[in-house]
Amino acid sequence: MTLDLPLIWVALIAVAVLMYVLLDGFDLGVGILFPFARSPAERDVMMDAIAPYWDGNETWLVLGGGGLLAAFPLAYSILMPAFYLPVILMLLALILRGVAFEFRLHGRRRGKALWTAAFAGGSLVAALAQGLVLGGFIQGVAVRDQAFAGQPFDWLTPYSLLTAAGVVAGYALLGATWLVGKTTDALAGDARRWAWIAAGATAVLLAAVSLATLFAHPDIAARWGLAAGRIEGGRLLTRLPIPVLGALGLAVAAAGLRRGRHFAPFIGAALVFLSGYLGLAVSFFPSIVPYGVDFRAAANDDSALGFMLVGAAIMLPVILAYTAYVFWLFRGKVAAGAGYH
């Protein structure tokens, strides 16, 4: 067996997390935009635009968590206690907004208002919590004797608040551009306006987070060829395609919005996320718990990784195939009253 199993699994989990961010990102984003809808009827359409997908989207989060547990148990067992409070907060928020899909349809007047609020609030809080975890992750996690050794609120800093705001803006962008593709009439017009605002906010916050990261973490800056006062042109040049991809994504989204395209804005938003994600990968690889534990040290033994890889090699193509089928089946604009209720 000459397969580099830990490397394969770190790639698979990275893809699972990226899938999660892109997919659940758009349905969380729709929840974040919920308060801005003009009427309950518009909210119904917004929900119909994501209802067939959200459960599958969220499953990528379970694969990310379960996969981390199974493939990199050491990383999982350090990161979860380190981010105890934001992780629990995220889970509770996901519960409230997840049940709201069904509950909102059954609620009468007050019940419907309650679960509308739960959906919007839960989506926002889940996005914030994920942003706080991201910020805390980039700041680094205190580790001693293969366990988390920091304080309960290590993750809460101005920097992590900045990343949280960035995640919220980015999800709102994904949500708005998704709605541009799935809705018609006044709602699609509103979605376009939301997408412009969210794109601006995402651009500013992504730039701010990037700069803050470079200033706060000389090690990361060095990886980008920007070590302490001098610029390594060669290294910077090889990294440059990543921010260029982000700028390209914004341009695609903007051009799509201006020309009234249906799905180009969403593709553009996804490219922005891909750029940010690759940026993180370049900044951290091969570390899986910044800045002490690299992925090989955290990896499960080859027996477990090999066993799972057999399953993944068979199941992941199948999963991607029927996920694609479901997206294809529900393609096109949402018709009013598309729900089964």
Place this chain on the structure above:
Amino acid sequence: MDLDALLLSRLQFAFTLAFHIIFPSFTIGLASFLAVLEGAWLFTRREAFKTLYMFWLKIFALSFGMGVVSGVVMSYQFGSNWSVFSRVAAPVIGPLLAFEVMTAFFMEASFLGVMLFGWKKVGPGLHFAATCIVAVGTLVSAFWIISANSWMQHPVGYAVLPGGSLTAVDWVKVVFSPTFPERMAHMVLAAYLTTALVVGAASAWILLKDAGQPESRIALRMAIGMFAVVAPIQVLVGDASGKEVLKVQPVKLAAIESFWETKSHQALHLVAWPDRAIEGNRWEISVPDVGSFITAGRSDAVVMGLKDVAPRDRPPVFLVFWAFRVMAGLGVAMAGLGLWGAWLWWRGGPERSKLYLRAAVLMGPAGFVAVIAGWIVAEVGRQPWVVTGVLRTADAVSPVGAGQVSASLLAFIVIYAIVFSGGALFILRLMDRGPAVAEPQPTAPEAQRAPGTPLAAGTAGETP
């Protein structure tokens, strides 16, 4: 690790798990029930089956959603609260959980969308296939979870590495550990019974108001068929599962039966007050010799008592003893409800006996109670171990302070109370209206009826 954080983490895990298991144990059975209803509708073209399908689909959607979101919690709680367990045991059970996600969760989630929203998009054959896929998905999910849990009950096929972590040496042994087959059968039958009890109760409730309601008459008979056939089988499977426990987890069995001394001719304690402090039962009502007979098959069989192991290796006896009796008692009551119902069916119709309908309504939640009691037997009976003989629960907990865990436990209680109240309210409201006034049939020109029929009235009353 301070003791408070350990206790709080245990309470939180027990609470979130007990809440979660309510939904899978209902939706595993309900998914299969829906597949049967849709198949029956396709085969016979009787509208009653489709009306029932549409009615129970709504309840399924509500319950499945609650099951999904409370299940996501479990996959993160292993790390947030039991990080040492995660690190030590993940080499063995991690892949089983990963397989559950890959072989079940995605399938269920994707085809649930087709089930709920695909009526206008796919033909009836494909829609039926989606229902069947979801039903199979729920069973596959149960397979992996019971596999992982069975391994924790009685670990085999692994080795301990120098650093204290585990490694699997034989995956077939790990996945199909000795207690797995009986426990898998026991859980799936429990889920089917739980669903049948709810279906029976909801149908009986409608029939109490209108004994002629045609869909509820069909559904009640289907439920009675399940009680009458599955409940007695479940008693036998439970017995087989108990025999396996005797073989591989004798301490747990001693706690279930409150045996303290190792001896032959153990008495069966029908009821008792086991007390770990006095290492015995404060009082008991017992049948001599039957304890050995019922657990080991022979009244002269020597059966181990709790005093054979050190006090620190004994599980909490009182809870295990009584949880088992609640579960077994309800199981017998379910079989009784089935036989009584079958007799009434044969004598002209269960809906003619108000007493039976009331009993069926009363037994509606019995499946949930029995499932939770059964899991208490399984999980508390394994204590003080989280992986029997390998890792103690006290050593498995995360380095997280009591303050954080009390905050999260409180938040879980509040949020779950809100979600449970909402879900229960909506489900009970649907059940109170019954299948006849269910909903507009989303497909179908053929389902449109004249104004003034019950269905049309239901449609008009639906949109707020």
